[in-house]
Amino acid sequence: MRVAVHARARGMGALRQEPADLRRNAAWIAHGGGDGLTAWHRRGTGSEGSPIISFEQVIKVYPPRTLALADISLEIAQGEFVFLIGASGAGKSTMIRLLYREEKPSAGRLLINGKDIGRLRRREVPFLRRRIGVVFQDFKLLEHKTVYDNVAFPLICTEARPREIARRVPQVLEAVGLSSKARSRATELSGGEQQRCAIARAVVGDPEILIADEPTGNLDSDTARGIINLLVEINRRGTTVLVATHSESLVNTLRRRVIALDHGRVVRDEERGLYRREAL
Secondary structure, three states, X not given: OOOXXXXXXXXXXXXXXXXXXXXXXXXXXXXXXXXXXHHHHHOOOOOOOOEEEEEEEEEEEEOOOEEEEEEEEEEEEOOOEEEEEOOOXXXXXXXXXXXXXXXXXXXXXXXXXXXXXXXXOHHHHHHHHOOEEEEOOOOOOOOOOEHHHHHHHHHHHOOOOHHHHHHHHHHHHHHOOOHHHOOOEHHHOOHHHHHHHHHHHHHOOOOOEEEEEXXXXXXXXXXXXXXXXXXXXXXXXXXXXXXXXXXHHHHHHHOOEEEEEEOOEEEEEEOOOOOOOOOO
C-alpha cells in the first residue's frame, strides 16, 4: 500500500472559444519541447522509479465549504501507468485539474519533478503544461479545422518552427493510425478517430505525463480496446500515464496500479489492482 491517507481533514462537445482564448488554453492540450516520437524511445533510461508526481497532504476545498480532496499523500513514479477510479464526485476531476494547474491546492503540496506547482507564478504555468498532455473527456477538438491542424495547433501556439511542425505532426498521426485522415475535418471523424486525434494532439509535444479523462467512455468495445492499446504503447515508450475511468473491464484486463477515490479520499492504492477489491 503506497498511499498515506491522513485521518485529519480540514473544514470541509466541442471547443467553442475565440482565437485568443484558444491560445491561452492551448497548453491544456499538449505542447512543444522534446523531439516528438523519437524522444519517446530515448526516454525511459535512467529515471524509472523516481517520483514524477507527489501529493503531500493535499486538501482541496471549494467555496463555501465543499471538501473535494481530503489530505492525500501519494507518489507516482516516472514511467508508471496508473488508473484513477471512483464514483462521480469522488475527486478524480479535481486531481486532474490540480495536476495541470487549472486549480491550486487549498493546503498541502503537489510536486511535479520535485517542484511545488502550487507556488508557480502565472507566467510559469504554460511551461509546466508543456510537460503534461491532457486528453479531455469531450475531446475539445477544433471542429472547423482538419486533423492535421488540430494536432499542429499546440505546436503553433508554442511557436515551434514550421519545419519542426511538419516533421512531428505526420509522425504522431502515423503512430495513432490517422495518416489517411490528416486532411479530414474533425466533424468527419468517428468517435474513435476523434479520440485518437485528441491523443495525438496531447502527445505531439512529447510530454512527460499524459492524463486521459475517461478515454473510452463513449466508445464501443473494439474501438475502446484500440485506444487503450495506444495508451499502453505510449507508456511503454517512457511516458507516465494516468487514466481516470469508470470502466471495470478496462481496469480488470490491464491489471495496472489502481488508485481508488471515495468522497475525496484515497481508499485503496494497489499494484496490479482490480476495479473492485478482491474478496478475502
